[in-house]
Amino acid sequence: MNEVFKALADPTRREILRTLRSGERSAGELAELFPLSKSTLSGHFAVLKAADLVETDKRGTTILYRLNTTVFQDVLTNLLGLFGSTDLPPTTHTQKEPPR
Helix, strand or coil: CHHHHHHHCCHHHHHHHHHHCCCCEEHHHHHHHCCCCHHHHHHHHHHHHHCCCEEEEEECCEEEEEECHHHHHHHHHHHHHHCCCCCCCCCCCCCCCCCC
16 A cells, blocks of 8 residues: 555656546657656656556557556545545435425
């Protein structure tokens, strides 16, 4: 869990994760979006992978990055547990009739 918080502490890594919300991207596509050296960006990718926040898929010489949504669900559950609840709020609501 500490790796996740370390990864999320950096604004560049948070922006990479926001970018990946729209779908997987190649390392080259991500590099075009950030004014960083390849070695610096590679370091950010390594931290995100160590925290298991992103998954990679190598296709030939291209590395594709995508969000690991399972880890985000686990993090949310653990955060809610810090506040005394491990139950996620219900996703459907039933409407009650107003009292007469």
